[in-house]
Amino acid sequence: MSPLSAPPCGEGLAIGDQPSQPAADTARLQELTGSVCHHERRFLGFPDHLRLVAAELAPLLAAFTDHRADPYSPDAVHVATRAYEEAVLEYFAAVAGVPAADVHGHVASSPYEALLHGLATARSRLPAAPVYVGEQAHAEVWRACQLLGLDRVRVRSRPDGTTDAADLRLQTRLRRGVGAVVVATCGTPLHGAIDNVAELRHAAAGSGRVHVHVDAAAGGLVAAHSDQVPPWSLAHGAHTITLSGHGLLGLPVPAGISLVRRSHASAAGGGITVGDPAVAGGGLPALLLWTRLRSLGRAGVAAMIGRCQDLAAHAVHRLEGAGARPQRVPGSLAVTFDRPPAWVVDKWRLAHAGTRAGIVAMGPLSYTAINELAIDLADAACKDVA
Numbered sequence: 001m002s003p004l005s006a007p008p009c010g011e012g013l014a015i016g017d018q019p020s021q022p023a024a025d026t027a028r029l030q031e032l033t034g035s036v037c038h039h040e041r042r043f044l045g046f047p048d049h050l051r052l053v054a055a056e057l058a059p060l061l062a063a064f065t066d067h068r069a070d071p072y073s074p075d076a077v078h079v080a081t082r083a084y085e086e087a088v089l090e091y092f093a094a095v096a097g098v099p100a101a102d103v104h105g106h107v108a109s110s111p112y113e114a115l116l117h118g119l120a121t122a123r124s125r126l127p128a129a130p131v132y133v134g135e136q137a138h139a140e141v142w143r144a145c146q147l148l149g150l151d152r153v154r155v156r157s158r159p160d161g162t163t164d165a166a167d168l169r170l171q172t173r174l175r176r177g178v179g180a181v182v183v184a185t186c187g188t189p190l191h192g193a194i195d196n197v198a199e200l201r202h203a204a205a206g207s208g209r210v211h212v213h214v215d216a217a218a219g220g221l222v223a224a225h226s227d228q229v230p231p232w233s234l235a236h237g238a239h240t241i242t243l244s245g246h247g248l249l250g251l252p253v254p255a256g257i258s259l260v261r262r263s264h265a266s267a268a269g270g271g272i273t274v275g276d277p278a279v280a281g282g283g284l285p286a287l288l289l290w291t292r293l294r295s296l297g298r299a300g301v302a303a304m305i306g307r308c309q310d311l312a313a314h315a316v317h318r319l320e321g322a323g324a325r326p327q328r329v330p331g332s333l334a335v336t337f338d339r340p341p342a343w344v345v346d347k348w349r350l351a352h353a354g355t356r357a358g359i360v361a362m363g364p365l366s367y368t369a370i371n372e373l374a375i376d377l378a379d380a381a382c383k384d385v386a
Contacts, residue, residue, distance in 0.1 A: 071085040071107075071286075081286060081287055085106070085286035087290055088107055088257070088289045088293065089103075089107065089259070091293055092105075092257045092259065094224075095220060096216075096224075096233045096234040096235065097224075097233045097236070098233075098234045102234075103234070103260060105257060105258050106257075106258055107255060107257055108256035108257065109253075109255070109285055111242055111254060111255075112140050112143075112144065113258075114242045114244070114256030114257055114258035115140060115141065115242045115256070118213045118241065118258055119131070119150065119181070119213060120148060121260050122211040122239070123148060123150060125209075125211050125264060126179040126211050129179035129180050129211070130150075130151040130152070130175055130178070130180065130181070131150045131151065131152050131153065131182075131183060132153045132168055132180055132182045132183065133145070133155060134154075134155050134156075134157050134162070134163030134183070134184075134185060134188075134195065135154050135155065136157040136161045136163070136185065136189070136191070137215065138185065138188075138217075141185075141215055150181070153171050153175070155167050155168045161188045161190070161192075161193030161329070162188075162193045162194065162195050162196070163184065163195045163200060165199045165200055165202075168204055169203040169204070169206065172204045172206055173207070175207060176207055177207070178208060179207055179211070180204040180207040180208070181211045181213065182204050182210060182211070182213070183213050183214075183215060184196075184212055184213070184215070185214075185218075186216035186218070186219040186223050186233075187218030187219020187223070187332070189218070189351075190336055190353050190356060191329060191332075191334060192218070192219060192328075192329050192332030192333060194223055194229050194230055194329065194332075195214075195230070195232065196231055196232070197212055197230075197232055197237050197238050198230075198231040198237050199230075200212065201237050201238075211239050211240070211264075212239055213238065213239065213240045213241070213242070214232065214234075214241040216232065216241055216244075217242050217243060217244035219332070220232075220233070220244070221243070222308075222309075222332065222333055223331065226305075226330070226331030228330035229330070234259065239260070239264045240258070240261070240264070241258075241259050242257070242258055243257040244257065245289070247363070248304075248305075248333075248362050248363075249292045250292070250363070251292060253284065253285060253288065255285035255288060255289050256285075305333075308361045309361070311361040311365060311366075311367065311370070312333050312335050312361035314367060315328075316328050318370055318371060318373075318374040319370075319373075319374055319377065321374060323377070323378065323381050324337035324338050324340070324377045324381075325338050333362055334358055335358060335361065336358040337358070338356065339352050339354070339357040340380045341380050343380075344373075344376050345357060347376065348373055
């Protein structure tokens with residue numbers, strides 16, 4: 001259906017033949033913003049704390065920051081944001097445990113775009129290798145593999161959500177000699193589990209050459225500030241990594257970071273490689289990340305994550321008291337528990353899968369909200385017994 005024949009929209013939102021009244025539309029948008037930002041939501045883990053940083057980020061919308069090249073390439077249109085992007089990449093290289101000089105990368109417009117770049121780099125290095133993905137990996141990984149035409153192999157997960165190295169060893173032996181692209185996850189969707197990169201790389205060694213990509217968009221920033229985590233990053237043998245942090249940092253738009261070890265980037269022939277304009281991200285995410293990270297500083301980021309981890313520990317304590325059998329991976333911001341009745345799920349808009357539901361200790365989640373959730377869970381348990 002063409003735009004000219006589209007049916008009318010409700011609530012006076014249709015785009016008509018003639019220009020609208022700008023003042024009226026501006027007032028409508030301000031009303032929407034106020035409703036979205038100030039209405040008290042029952043949506044645990046959703047980053048509606050954006051209003052806390054909106055003032056410092058708003059001026060960036062006045063700048064044209066579209067990138068058509070990575071930060072290391074000549075900039076034909078002289079968009080002077082590359083230095084800011086390089087500063088962001090230096091920060092996230094440290095998060096991934098390596099010096100900035102050892103990696104190549106870019107800030108992408110979303111974690112999914114960064115994931116595509118990491119998997120495309122892996123395909124360039126090992127074009128015949130299947131991609132081994134844990135069954136608890138993010139759905140975006142499966143979609144990215146399908147989009148890139150990669151042969152996917154599902155690997156079983158352990159009860160804690162991590163990829164089963166024994167099953168990976170078996171699956172790679174069945175396909176010996178063609179190499180293996182292994183996707184490790186740092187922060188699975190529900191449990192927040194973290195795969196052991198060194199263990200998975202060793203398990204896949206029997207297949208030939210191995211490329212390990214880490215999908216750390218959900219958990220990398222937290223893992224870098226935690227002590228009780230397995231080897232998970234470039235520092236532990238991964239070749240490429242996808243990072244993010246827009247939800248935790250409270251950015252108004254998604255942002256992804258793709259990092260590739262320089263030796264692997266230079267060795268990758270054909271396909272999509274670092275520096276390809278098709279995968280270079282816009283400058284706005286880089287500026288947003290730089291502004292937010294500068295306002296916090298490394299110490300501020302660490303303190304913020306520490307507070308979130310304390311909140312997650314409090315949630316475990318309170319939900320245990322409510323009889324909900326909570327579970328939490330050490331250091332993770334995710335807490336899962338027995339899936340409650342539908343009225344509790346709907347009230348708090350809880351993420352859930354099978355018999356478990358979960359919350360994420362970030363953004364608007366407060367001690368008060370956790371206490372109220374625990375009361376609801378206890379009430380639901382009493383009603384079930386009755």
